[in-house]
Amino acid sequence: xxxxxLIILILPxxxxxxxxxxxxxxxxxxxxxxxxxxQTEGGWNADGRGTSIWDVAAHNRSFLIRDRSNxxxxxxxxxxxxxxxxxxxxxxxxxxxxxxxxxxxxxDGYSSKVNPEGVKYYNKIIDKLIENQIEPVVTLYHWDxxxxxxxxxxxxxxxxxxxxxxxxxxxxxxxxxxxxxxxxINEPRLMCDFFKGLVGDITPDYPLGISEYLCAHNVLKxxxxxxxxxxxxxxxxxxxxxxxxxxxxxxxxxxxSDPEDVRAAEQNVQFDFGLYANPxxxxxYPKVVIERVANRSKIERIPKSRLPKFTMAEKLKIxxxxxxxxxxxxxxxxxxxxxxxxVTKPSFDVDSGGKRFFDPKWEGCAxxxxxxxxxxxxxxxxxxxxxxxxxxxxxxENGYADGGDVINDxxxxxxxxxxxxATLQAIIEDGVNVKSYIxxxxxxxxxxxxxYTLKFGLYHxxxxxxxxxxxxxxxxxxxxxxxxxxxxx
Ligand code: BGC
Numbered sequence: 001x002x003x004x005x006l007i008i009l010i011l012p013x014x015x016x017x018x019x020x021x022x023x024x025x026x027x028x029x030x031x032x033x034x035x036x037x038x039q040t041e042g043g044w045n046a047d048g049r050g051t052s053i054w055d056v057a058a059h060n061r062s063f064l065i066r067d068r069s070n071x072x073x074x075x076x077x078x079x080x081x082x083x084x085x086x087x088x089x090x091x092x093x094x095x096x097x098x099x100x101x102x103x104x105x106x107x108d109g110y111s112s113k114v115n116p117e118g119v120k121y122y123n124k125i126i127d128k129l130i131e132n133q134i135e136p137v138v139t140l141y142h143w144d145x146x147x148x149x150x151x152x153x154x155x156x157x158x159x160x161x162x163x164x165x166x167x168x169x170x171x172x173x174x175x176x177x178x179x180x181x182x183x184x185i186n187e188p189r190l191m192c193d194f195f196k197g198l199v200g201d202i203t204p205d206y207p208l209g210i211s212e213y214l215c216a217h218n219v220l221k222x223x224x225x226x227x228x229x230x231x232x233x234x235x236x237x238x239x240x241x242x243x244x245x246x247x248x249x250x251x252x253x254x255x256x257s258d259p260e261d262v263r264a265a266e267q268n269v270q271f272d273f274g275l276y277a278n279p280x281x282x283x284x285y286p287k288v289v290i291e292r293v294a295n296r297s298k299i300e301r302i303p304k305s306r307l308p309k310f311t312m313a314e315k316l317k318i319x320x321x322x323x324x325x326x327x328x329x330x331x332x333x334x335x336x337x338x339x340x341x342x343v344t345k346p347s348f349d350v351d352s353g354g355k356r357f358f359d360p361k362w363e364g365c366a367x368x369x370x371x372x373x374x375x376x377x378x379x380x381x382x383x384x385x386x387x388x389x390x391x392x393x394x395x396x397e398n399g400y401a402d403g404g405d406v407i408n409d410x411x412x413x414x415x416x417x418x419x420x421x422a423t424l425q426a427i428i429e430d431g432v433n434v435k436s437y438i439x440x441x442x443x444x445x446x447x448x449x450x451x452y453t454l455k456f457g458l459y460h461x462x463x464x465x466x467x468x469x470x471x472x473x474x475x476x477x478x479x480x481x482x483x484x485x486x487x488x489x
Pocket of ligand 1: 036039187
């Protein structure tokens with residue numbers, strides 16, 4: 001009788017242990033937090049920093065920014081970098097992902113004249129991180145192009161490629177003895193497709209349906225150039241890793257049993273993600289993108305496809321330029337197939353097709369493009385595994401926005417709980433090779449076209465106080481616990 005009672009008591013305990021052991025991040029799994037230069041540094045003209053397209057856009061076309069603000073001071077990390085490092089340390093995470101401001105290092109963007117003060121600034125951060133056992137994950141380019149290239153068409157002009165390569169080489173030489181994880185370019189889709197309409201000075205009046213593809217083409221070549229420079233000249237002595245960060249917008253068929261919706265959703269994923277990933281993983285743009293842009297161009301009576309072609313040499317150069325894949329994830333949508341529209345002006349959105357929408361039942365947050373749909377994120381990871389031979393993935397961003405000064409950020413905690421859980425499911429149940437999860441963001445910062453109206457931070461920043469004091473939000477404790485216990489509380 002007693003043994004029976006014992007078994008009844010012990011069995012559930014044992015199976016509970018088993019299940020918590022299963023739902024644990026692997027021992028080599030790394031956590032981190034992220035920021036980017038223009039969004040946090042400030043010091044926009046300090047100590048010889050040159051001007052970037054975002055300085056000019058936010059100054060001259062501030063009407064395009066929701067609160068008409070700019071990143072002149074932002075979080076003042078140019079002065080408060082040491083406190084930032086201690087905040088990262090307090091979280092107990094392994095990685096701090098931040099970006100280099102190109103014009104802080106090469107002020108005019110195109111000459112090789114290095115600004116020693118800019119180098120000193122990043123050296124201080126990198127050294128302090130390492131002193132605190134935090135590994136720097138450094139993004140070379142997070143959207144702050146030197147202004148000099150703006151009048152030349154920005155990334156739509158291939159002239160940027162050798163200059164970016166030159167900047168990358170400088171960065172590897174200056175910091176690569178300590179930086180072992182590099183990201184060439186952050187989210188090309190956003191800079192090539194989205195900003196064209198948001199901030200005129202970023203991509204002023206470029207022909208739509210053409211500029212996005214030119215930009216993508218050049219970005220891929222620039223990424224590959226930086227990858228090969230690292231691979232040949234630096235990897236043998238520095239032994240690090242390098243890749244690109246793409247944002248995975250997930251499109252789910254509105255009706256999974258309607259083959260047309262399934263096709264349309266897949267097409268959206270190929271235009272948003274495959275456009276950038278496929279040349280790196282599978283030699284060329286996705287077939288559906290090549291065919292569709294060619295067909296639409298034809299009916300628009302454009303003699304050549306609006307999608308540029310890679311030469312064989314270019315394909316070979318771009319292919320395989322990854323040591324892992326950086327993924328930012330924020331968006332899941334449904335796609336409903338639509339009838340082929342009549343001849344319109346060239347348009348990326350028409351090329352991509354389908355009607356996309358959010359389920360009104362999905363919980364949202366202050367950023368209207370972010371809904372809490374962890375299964376969409378999980379499906380996107382499975383899609384990457386299937387299409388690109390299960391590469392090592394670093395989630396380089398994922399996060400949730402509040403609209404105001406929320407310290408008890410239960411919405412964010414719930415979001416991270418759901419998405420971390422989906423990460424675990426993707427690893428354990430789907431066999432996706434996710435090795436790290438980096439949250440966006442360490443602290444509230446300048447949210448591009450939304451200025452300071454959206455807050456993504458684990459730490460709150462008071463932007464009306466000249467000292468920009470930082471305060472941990474409730475989610476700091478939650479995140480610390482995840483990192484410490486490797487489980488989701
Ligand atoms: C960008 C970040 C941005 C975040 C939240 C990502 O697309 O890389 O710079 O702050 O999304 O919108």
